[in-house]
Amino acid sequence: MSANPKPHDLLWGMTTDQLPADVPAWAQQALAAGHPVVVRRALCEPGRVAVGIRGTRRDQRFAATMPIHSIQRALSPEQLRPRAAADFPALRALETVAPILAATGLPWGPTGSVGFQLATGIAVLHQASDLDLILRTPDFFDRQHARALLAALADAPCRIDLQLETPNGAVALREWAGEARRVLLKCAEGARLVDNPWLVLERAA
Structure with missing residues (x-):
């Protein structure tokens, strides 16, 4: 294959x-x-x-x-969607945030324990499980939109960790929506601080 x-x-x-x-x-x-x-x-x-x-x-x-x-x-995460009988807060949160993320027009999906359980049916979730998500952002996603999205997700039934997947790696939505000038970009070569995760030639000083 x-x-x-x-x-x-x-x-x-x-x-x-x-x-x-x-x-x-x-x-x-x-x-x-x-x-x-x-x-x-x-x-x-x-x-x-x-x-x-x-x-x-x-x-x-x-x-x-x-x-x-x-x-x-x-x-892929974007092939996974909420199912009936959401017995855990993380699954209920997925149902809650699905229309919010769909409204961005960008590919998105669950990862971590939620994604694994949806894909396999293997019971790995518990009542305190977080909801891990990715939102694929091939183009610049400005910080004002990041703050609005973070606020829209704030009322979910559990803690949400959403990663913005850029062409260069991933950055946490919570961090990109914050006030720090530099944010941590996770990529295959490791993690580094950058001003703009979407700039291909960005390098930490």
Whole structure:
């Protein structure tokens, strides 16, 4: 399968024999059970994609790389939407904010525990789970609009962590809506402070 995976995409097809020798038992069990891995932001050699394996507990996270040719199925956050029987605050929050994000006209979707549970049906959510979201912003998203969006999301039933996905990496909506001149941009090369996350040639001083 040909693919161009993006951060937060869920991928199926990684096998236990592709794991390093020091992998924890729970990660082996997750892959053996057919669980997907999630694309993470990191550099790796050509023909491979950086991924993370998650277990059922919050502290069960393992970083690895996956051969691109092994990908059998890919699911992006924007392909996931709220479903009926939203038993957790995070799922109720997703239903609440869906029309707000749809009104931006930009691609968006849930990531983290909510995205994983919606994609797989595996119960990883609990009553205190946050709602992690991405909003794909290929063009400049000014700070005034960021503040308005942050305010519109403030009444959700749980804490929301929304990342603006720029062509150069991701920046937290909460941070871009703040007053600091420089914000933290997360990219494959690492994290750096920038004035404008949408400027390709921006570099930290």
